[in-house]
Amino acid sequence: MQALNRHIHPGWLIIAPLLLMVVALYLGPILNILWLSVTDPEPGFGNYAKLTEGDALIRIVWTTVRICIITTVFSVIFGYSIAYAMVHCHQRQKTYMLTLLLVSFWISILVRTFAWLMLLGRKGLVNVTLEDIGLVAEPIAFMRNELGVLIGMVHYMIPYAVLPLLVSMQSIDQRVMDASRNLGASGSQTFWRVYLPMTMPGLVASTLLVFILSLGFYVTPAVLGGGKVLMVAEYISVQLLVTLKWGTAAMLAAIMLFGVLAMLWIMSRFMKLSTVFGGAAR
């Protein structure tokens, strides 16, 4: 035991339970899925080749990527605005803003999805109100299309976009902006040429975080898309639970997984990952 201690730090003993559990019960089956993607139903890259045959799968991947990009753009712009306002206001107001942000963060995804269902339906509150005040003659189709999915997803992702930006903006020295103004730059010049570049790490982290989370998003697209907007996550679940085709599902999961890992790697070059999630968890 003494000899062992000299080579291995005793701290590893208390790391081991969680580490072993995650390796055995999480990493193991994930590797198994990667393996399945090249062996089920037959060995080879047949599953990957399906992407090039016919356009059904490609269309699903493309829908997913497109919706994720639009969601990310809107969430990050809105998130930037919120974070900027939070950093540049009085402490008291900031506390209120943070409370609202975190409460929305904490409200169950199912409750929120249910709420959108009630608001956006043909006879939902939004359409009824619009018709009552005579703005529209026909109810607007918010649901069972990409518009509804986008509204639900942006709504869910904004808090995730705000938190890395907040961390990054709070670490900026205000005196740099004062210096820029003193040297004769206008307010907008200072913003575009000094402030925005300085928040770039937060911006990148926030963009990638939202994009990653959107990629695998299941609940909102499945409900608000109403079967009309098919994204990768929902397609995987149908493959597994209804048609029992592990191969195709595993292939899509593998592509998604590698995409996510690549983005995490990029992200880790801009910001310490634990800061991003540390902020997200708080």
Added chain:
Amino acid sequence: MKPGLFSFFNRVGAWVLLLFLVTPALIAIPVSLTPKRFLSMPQREYSLRHFQKLFTSEEWLSSFFQSGVIALSCSALATLLGTLCAIGLWRVSSRYSELVRAFLLLPLIIPQIISAMAFYRLWIPLGLLDSYAGLILAHTILAAPMVLITVSASLATFDPKLEQASKNLGASNWTTMRRVILPSIRPGVFAGALFAFILSWDEIVVTLFISKYSVYTLPRRMWNGIRENTDPTVAAAAVILIAITLIAFAVSAVLSRRNARAQAE
């Protein structure tokens, strides 16, 4: 920067956005009070019948109970494993331990649909499908990274000299852990436990895959209700969930304020 016109408009916009984040959920309140049998906005008449149904329906009550049991067990297990692991990583702190830390955060960021696939795949041969143990284990793996993060954050502000002092004064490793380290990271441990509870309480994607009949958690029942889109009991359940969220939020706010005060001292 001088608070200019732009800044002012941006602040107004930010408030509008923040209200946009919170208010939609509130529609569950009027819908839950409808006297009708189907999902609708109440017209002048209100009724509590759907709450009554929620609290007398065996199905809903058992879902509340099951979710509670699973979330509590998951929170306890994740807190235990996560705290130990965080302390271990903090004490080792080498290049390898940082790698392990990054690896252990993966369940939090890998898309849930992939996690769901993985658990589903492994739970079939292990016979854990549709069982309490299966759900608790899966949720624990997803929630432990949260605990790891919150406890690590607490440890970052802990002075390692205190540990040295305790050992120099003759305390064993175990005593040092129990009497010196744990008390000073308590806020992080509590926060982690709370997050783990909420994660499990609210988890739906993995749950959809690995539960079927005998375990039917609250999110699962809500999911069903939302899919069927007729029974207003879902709205009543949503209102109860919002209330629980607000209470949990208040508790966590008090905890973090106490944490801040402890750090200031």
